[in-house]
Amino acid sequence: MSRQINFNAEEEYERIEYPGRVENTDRMIATLGGISNISKVLGDEKKRLELRFHPDNPYNKPAFGDSIANTGVLLSISVRRHKKDKTRPPQYTVRVLGYCSRSFTFETLCDFQYLPLYSTPRSDDANAAEEIKYALEQVLPRNAADLDYFKREETPLIALPELFARVDTVYGHTYRFDRSEDGQHEVLGLVTKSTYDPRDAVYFNMVDAFPTDPDTEVVKRLKIKYVSDEQYARVKKLFDECPIWTRYALLYESDVSHDKLKCIIPSLAFYFNNGPWRAMYVRFGYDPRKDFKSRYYQTFDFRLRFGFGVSEFVYSRRQRQAAAGAEEEQSNDLVQDINYPYFDEHKLPRSRQCVLRYCDVHLQKIQDMLEKIPTPLTGAICNERTGWLPPNFDSLAREIVCATISEILRNHYRKEHLASEVAAEAVPQAEGEEYDGEDEELIEEDMEVDEDELQTSSATENFTDKNIEQLLSNITS
Incomplete structure (x- = not known):
């Protein structure tokens, strides 16, 4: 015969699956950091519950318990048996105390535990058995005012690893x-x-x-x-x-x-x-090792330095693709399209790193260099590293591309500089405004320029050109 009491929906519990047999509840709670630490962990959904097998030993790395969302109920089952009549069936009483929606499990790996254990002989006899003693008080001072600890001549040695394990989870790798x-x-x-x-x-x-x-x-x-x-x-x-x-x-x-x-x-x-x-x-x-024409299709790996100045126009491929749906910038006329697989003479490369064939580089100097390579003898094969090209050919090609990019940027900055000067000097005339004689005299006076002003203007232009040259050398060097 059994009896069931109604479910109490107001009582909610937290379940902790302790990895051990509990004989002393107080010591078990101490290994979890005490009631205060358990309350802090239960109040935060992201914190992990620490389990220290030796709470007083600072040389132990704790094992961590992770919270898992699950559903469960807490039951209380009591059994009543008749003392005189053993043949009568027992009576079971089931009570539902509450429910739980979260539990903590310790399923991760546990790191090595280092204990201050030292062996001491049981007697003065050399053949006597040794006794293992847990001597944490000999390794750590009792408090900050424990001067006797610092006056000791001999201190037991404890060898700890330089670094504990960084992770406590198992990853499946194929080696x-x-x-x-x-x-x-x-x-x-x-x-x-x-x-x-x-x-x-x-x-x-x-x-x-x-x-x-x-x-x-x-x-x-x-x-x-x-x-x-x-x-x-x-x-x-x-x-x-x-x-x-x-x-x-x-x-x-x-x-x-x-x-x-x-x-x-x-x-x-x-x-x-x-x-x-x-x-x-x-x-x-097709075997490119045997065909001399395959030199046009060799890999040309060009990488642009991502420094000051060039980042205004050229992005990494991932950044360009992320901004593909955004509004078109004014610099699009200066930079090649991200999907354009060639390098033209009058536009900047499409990204920081471009992997092209030499025939995709539309620069006449590089194409003339490819044409001038002497034809090898019949039956000759290419080099394993440079292919059909002579040594340092790729370095020369990169210098030509860098010079082309420098010229493109130089012309662009000069146009911007001239446009900004014209915009600053240009004064729009209001509609219907008439000039009188005094204004004409002012215009004639303004047209009389001193030699000092001409020297100042030329010095400013030279300073601007030097800044542009320094900027381009930082980009392409």
């Missing part, structure tokens, strides 16, 4: 061995998520053959992603015309969305992770 040929540098490394499919990425070297056909799984992916024949044909036509492309150039020329292009490119080309054609997509079956 791999670094496959080196000699086996001397086999270290564990994390497998990071790559932007590119590993089946399409190829490491450049002078020995291995490059892929000639796409993976079968990539071809199946075209049907799953609903890529139309027209979109596939547009990208294929571009690779037929030119064997090597950048991703931004394919997006610009094909007018295919980024999601569709990610499925089409692996079926037509592979990707170089390193080498002279780094970050380029190369058509299957």
Whole structure:
């Protein structure tokens, strides 16, 4: 027989799952910091509950309990048995004392606990067993006025780690061995998520053959992603015309969305992770190591210093994309569009870092330098680091691009300076206003300029030019 008393909805409790068998409630509360500390944690939704196994020992790092939102009820069950008649069934009384909506659990990792334990012999006998003693009072002074602690000649040694664990949660990582040929540098490394499919990425070297056909799984992916024949044909036509492309150039020329292009490119080309054609997509079956014309498609990595002056016009790609929906700025006429994959002579680059092909740099000096490279002998192959280009060719190309950017900025600042001077000197004439004779005399007097004023004006122009030159050298150096 059982009996149930009604539920009391006004009583709310907090549950703490203590990781241990409690024999003394007071000592258990002391390990949690006392009633005051428990009340502070319960009053804040973000605080963690500290559990110190030795509250008086400052050398222990606490274990932390996290709050979890769950639902539960607190039951009180009492059993009444008949003392004389053992055959009678017991009577159960169930009372619902209240409910709880949050609980604290200690499921995180616990760091090592360092205790001031020292072994002392039980007797003067050398073979006697040693006794382990907990001597915290010998390591710490009792209070600030404990002068006896500082007068001790011998103090027990306690060796603590320089740094405790920074996290107490478990993270699931996938580890791999670094496959080196000699086996001397086999270290564990994390497998990071790559932007590119590993089946399409190829490491450049002078020995291995490059892929000639796409993976079968990539071809199946075209049907799953609903890529139309027209979109596939547009990208294929571009690779037929030119064997090597950048991703931004394919997006610009094909007018295919980024999601569709990610499925089409692996079926037509592979990707170089390193080498002279780094970050380029190369058509299957094409070997740039054997074709001298592939020098036009080598990687030109240009990075602009993000210093004072240039930040007014050129942003990082992430900042430009974030501000794509904002109003157009006046500097858009001076800077190339963020999706434009080429570098023109009369505009600033689209972002701080531009990865282009050399044929995408529309500067006549650089194109003439590419044409003047002597043709190698028949059967020659490129260099593993510089490709078909001579050493320091990329440095010369960067100097030319920096000089072009300096000239663009120099002309822009000079135009702004002249426009500001004209705007300051120009005085608009009111409608219907007539000049009298006195005004004509004033005009004639103003036109008589002293030589001192001319020297002051020329000095001001020279000072302005020096400031512009110093600014440009800081940007492009």
